[in-house]
Amino acid sequence: MASQRVGLDLIAPEMYGPMLRRLALAAVGLGVGVGVLVAVVVSWPAGVVAGCVLGMPTAGYALAVRRRRMWLAGTVIEARTLLGRRRLDIARASGVEMLVFPGRLSRIALRVTAAGRTQTVPLAMYTDAGSGRELHILGLRKLADALSAGELAAAVSLSGLLVGQLRAEARDAGLEERPLYRAVQLVRARDIAQPVLLSDSDIADLNRDKAP
Numbered sequence: 001m002a003s004q005r006v007g008l009d010l011i012a013p014e015m016y017g018p019m020l021r022r023l024a025l026a027a028v029g030l031g032v033g034v035g036v037l038v039a040v041v042v043s044w045p046a047g048v049v050a051g052c053v054l055g056m057p058t059a060g061y062a063l064a065v066r067r068r069r070m071w072l073a074g075t076v077i078e079a080r081t082l083l084g085r086r087r088l089d090i091a092r093a094s095g096v097e098m099l100v101f102p103g104r105l106s107r108i109a110l111r112v113t114a115a116g117r118t119q120t121v122p123l124a125m126y127t128d129a130g131s132g133r134e135l136h137i138l139g140l141r142k143l144a145d146a147l148s149a150g151e152l153a154a155a156v157s158l159s160g161l162l163v164g165q166l167r168a169e170a171r172d173a174g175l176e177e178r179p180l181y182r183a184v185q186l187v188r189a190r191d192i193a194q195p196v197l198l199s200d201s202d203i204a205d206l207n208r209d210k211a212p
Contacts, residue, residue: 008070010122075146090146100187
Protein backbone atom coordinates (compact mmCIF):
# COMPACT_ATOMS: atom_id res chain seq x y z
CA MET A 1 0.00 0.00 0.00
CA ALA A 2 1.42 3.37 -1.06
CA SER A 3 2.12 5.92 1.64
CA GLN A 4 -0.15 8.95 1.76
CA ARG A 5 1.45 12.08 0.32
CA VAL A 6 1.60 15.05 2.67
CA GLY A 7 2.28 18.53 1.32
CA LEU A 8 5.41 20.28 2.60
CA ASP A 9 4.68 23.74 1.20
CA LEU A 10 5.07 26.40 3.86
CA ILE A 11 2.58 28.57 1.98
CA ALA A 12 -0.21 26.72 0.19
CA PRO A 13 0.04 27.22 -3.60
CA GLU A 14 -3.67 28.05 -3.67
CA MET A 15 -2.88 31.25 -1.77
CA TYR A 16 -0.40 32.71 -4.26
CA GLY A 17 -1.36 30.92 -7.50
CA PRO A 18 -3.79 33.59 -8.77
CA MET A 19 -1.33 36.38 -7.94
CA LEU A 20 1.47 34.64 -9.85
CA ARG A 21 -0.81 34.06 -12.81
CA ARG A 22 -1.67 37.77 -12.91
CA LEU A 23 2.02 38.66 -12.60
CA ALA A 24 2.89 36.40 -15.55
CA LEU A 25 0.12 37.89 -17.69
CA ALA A 26 1.14 41.43 -16.76
CA ALA A 27 4.78 40.71 -17.64
CA VAL A 28 3.78 39.24 -21.01
CA GLY A 29 1.49 42.19 -21.70
CA LEU A 30 4.20 44.70 -20.82
CA GLY A 31 6.73 42.85 -22.95
CA VAL A 32 4.38 42.82 -25.94
CA GLY A 33 3.57 46.53 -25.51
CA VAL A 34 7.20 47.58 -25.33
CA GLY A 35 8.10 45.22 -28.16
CA VAL A 36 5.49 46.77 -30.46
CA LEU A 37 6.64 50.29 -29.57
CA VAL A 38 10.29 49.46 -30.25
CA ALA A 39 9.31 47.72 -33.49
CA VAL A 40 7.50 50.83 -34.71
CA VAL A 41 10.31 53.20 -33.73
CA VAL A 42 13.32 51.03 -34.57
CA SER A 43 12.66 47.67 -36.23
CA TRP A 44 10.73 44.44 -35.73
CA PRO A 45 13.80 42.36 -34.77
CA ALA A 46 14.70 44.95 -32.14
CA GLY A 47 11.10 44.95 -30.92
CA VAL A 48 11.05 41.18 -30.53
CA VAL A 49 14.31 41.24 -28.58
CA ALA A 50 13.14 44.08 -26.33
CA GLY A 51 9.81 42.39 -25.63
CA CYS A 52 11.46 39.07 -24.75
CA VAL A 53 14.11 40.67 -22.54
CA LEU A 54 11.52 42.67 -20.63
CA GLY A 55 8.68 40.18 -20.30
CA MET A 56 10.07 36.66 -20.36
CA PRO A 57 12.23 36.60 -17.18
CA THR A 58 9.41 37.79 -14.91
CA ALA A 59 6.80 35.61 -16.59
CA GLY A 60 9.12 32.58 -16.46
CA TYR A 61 9.88 33.13 -12.79
CA ALA A 62 6.17 33.44 -11.94
CA LEU A 63 5.32 30.24 -13.81
CA ALA A 64 8.25 28.36 -12.23
CA VAL A 65 7.21 29.36 -8.69
CA ARG A 66 3.57 28.49 -9.44
CA ARG A 67 4.57 24.98 -10.56
CA ARG A 68 6.88 24.32 -7.60
CA ARG A 69 5.44 21.87 -5.06
CA MET A 70 6.82 19.50 -2.42
CA TRP A 71 5.38 16.37 -0.80
CA LEU A 72 6.44 13.67 1.65
CA ALA A 73 5.33 10.08 1.14
CA GLY A 74 6.60 7.87 3.97
CA THR A 75 10.27 8.83 4.12
CA VAL A 76 10.54 10.03 0.52
CA ILE A 77 10.49 13.72 -0.40
CA GLU A 78 9.13 14.44 -3.86
CA ALA A 79 9.74 17.92 -5.23
CA ARG A 80 8.25 19.24 -8.47
CA THR A 81 10.11 21.99 -10.31
CA LEU A 82 9.78 23.67 -13.68
CA LEU A 83 12.10 21.07 -15.22
CA GLY A 84 10.69 17.90 -13.67
CA ARG A 85 10.50 15.98 -10.40
CA ARG A 86 13.10 15.03 -7.81
CA ARG A 87 12.84 12.24 -5.24
CA LEU A 88 14.98 11.87 -2.13
CA ASP A 89 14.72 9.31 0.69
CA ILE A 90 15.27 10.86 4.12
CA ALA A 91 15.79 7.41 5.70
CA ARG A 92 18.84 6.94 3.47
CA ALA A 93 20.23 10.42 3.98
CA SER A 94 23.98 10.91 4.19
CA GLY A 95 23.51 14.32 5.78
CA VAL A 96 20.77 16.32 7.49
CA GLU A 97 21.20 19.91 8.61
CA MET A 98 19.16 22.82 9.86
CA LEU A 99 19.76 26.22 8.30
CA VAL A 100 18.68 29.66 9.50
CA PHE A 101 18.49 32.55 7.05
CA PRO A 102 18.52 35.66 9.27
CA GLY A 103 16.96 38.95 8.25
CA ARG A 104 13.90 41.09 8.79
CA LEU A 105 12.01 38.02 7.63
CA SER A 106 14.05 35.13 9.03
CA ARG A 107 13.63 31.64 7.62
CA ILE A 108 14.54 28.23 9.03
CA ALA A 109 14.79 25.14 6.86
CA LEU A 110 15.80 21.48 6.88
CA ARG A 111 18.44 20.46 4.32
CA VAL A 112 18.67 16.78 3.42
CA THR A 113 21.37 15.14 1.31
CA ALA A 114 20.94 11.61 -0.06
CA ALA A 115 22.37 9.75 -3.07
CA GLY A 116 24.22 12.86 -4.19
CA ARG A 117 21.08 15.02 -4.19
CA THR A 118 20.13 17.83 -1.84
CA GLN A 119 16.68 19.11 -0.97
CA THR A 120 15.76 22.02 1.29
CA VAL A 121 12.44 21.91 3.14
CA PRO A 122 11.20 25.23 4.61
CA LEU A 123 10.01 24.82 8.20
CA ALA A 124 9.07 28.33 9.31
CA MET A 125 9.58 32.04 8.76
CA TYR A 126 9.38 34.79 11.37
CA THR A 127 9.35 38.58 11.22
CA ASP A 128 11.17 40.97 13.54
CA ALA A 129 7.77 41.93 14.93
CA GLY A 130 7.27 38.47 16.39
CA SER A 131 4.81 37.03 13.89
CA GLY A 132 5.36 34.31 11.35
CA ARG A 133 4.25 31.19 9.58
CA GLU A 134 5.15 27.59 10.43
CA LEU A 135 4.81 24.35 8.50
CA HIS A 136 1.52 22.67 9.33
CA ILE A 137 1.39 20.08 12.10
CA LEU A 138 0.95 17.03 9.86
CA GLY A 139 3.97 18.02 7.77
CA LEU A 140 6.13 18.45 10.88
CA ARG A 141 4.90 15.13 12.29
CA LYS A 142 5.72 13.21 9.11
CA LEU A 143 9.12 14.88 8.80
CA ALA A 144 9.94 13.96 12.40
CA ASP A 145 8.95 10.33 11.71
CA ALA A 146 11.02 10.22 8.52
CA LEU A 147 14.08 11.63 10.29
CA SER A 148 13.77 9.13 13.14
CA ALA A 149 13.72 6.29 10.59
CA GLY A 150 17.28 7.07 9.53
CA GLU A 151 20.53 5.96 11.07
CA LEU A 152 22.18 9.35 11.45
CA ALA A 153 22.49 10.72 14.98
CA ALA A 154 21.92 14.22 13.59
CA ALA A 155 18.64 13.07 12.02
CA VAL A 156 17.40 11.66 15.31
CA SER A 157 18.36 14.88 17.10
CA LEU A 158 16.52 17.01 14.53
CA SER A 159 13.52 14.70 14.80
CA GLY A 160 13.46 15.45 18.53
CA LEU A 161 13.54 19.17 17.79
CA LEU A 162 10.51 18.87 15.51
CA VAL A 163 8.69 16.81 18.14
CA GLY A 164 9.38 19.59 20.64
CA GLN A 165 7.90 22.07 18.14
CA LEU A 166 4.81 19.89 17.77
CA ARG A 167 4.32 19.69 21.53
CA ALA A 168 4.64 23.47 21.83
CA GLU A 169 2.07 23.99 19.08
CA ALA A 170 -0.27 21.42 20.63
CA ARG A 171 -0.48 23.39 23.86
CA ASP A 172 -0.67 26.69 21.91
CA ALA A 173 2.59 27.90 23.41
CA GLY A 174 3.93 31.36 22.55
CA LEU A 175 6.70 31.78 20.03
CA GLU A 176 9.33 32.10 22.75
CA GLU A 177 8.60 28.49 23.76
CA ARG A 178 8.78 27.06 20.26
CA PRO A 179 12.11 25.45 19.28
CA LEU A 180 12.07 26.72 15.68
CA TYR A 181 11.56 30.32 16.79
CA ARG A 182 14.23 29.97 19.48
CA ALA A 183 16.62 28.65 16.83
CA VAL A 184 16.03 31.81 14.80
CA GLN A 185 16.53 33.97 17.89
CA LEU A 186 19.79 32.14 18.59
CA VAL A 187 21.15 33.16 15.19
CA ARG A 188 19.78 36.70 15.37
CA ALA A 189 21.66 37.20 18.64
CA ARG A 190 24.93 36.46 16.83
CA ASP A 191 24.34 39.42 14.48
CA ILE A 192 25.24 37.41 11.37
CA ALA A 193 23.85 38.36 7.97
CA GLN A 194 24.74 35.14 6.13
CA PRO A 195 22.81 31.83 6.36
CA VAL A 196 23.87 29.90 9.46
CA LEU A 197 24.16 26.14 9.78
CA LEU A 198 23.13 25.12 13.30
CA SER A 199 25.76 22.98 14.98
CA ASP A 200 25.17 19.73 16.83
CA SER A 201 25.62 21.60 20.11
CA ASP A 202 23.05 24.21 19.02
CA ILE A 203 20.50 21.48 18.32
CA ALA A 204 21.34 19.72 21.58
CA ASP A 205 20.83 22.98 23.52
CA LEU A 206 17.49 23.63 21.81
CA ASN A 207 16.35 20.10 22.62
CA ARG A 208 17.54 20.40 26.21
CA ASP A 209 15.79 23.73 26.74
CA LYS A 210 12.43 22.77 25.26
CA ALA A 211 9.53 22.87 27.65
CA PRO A 212 8.12 19.52 28.82
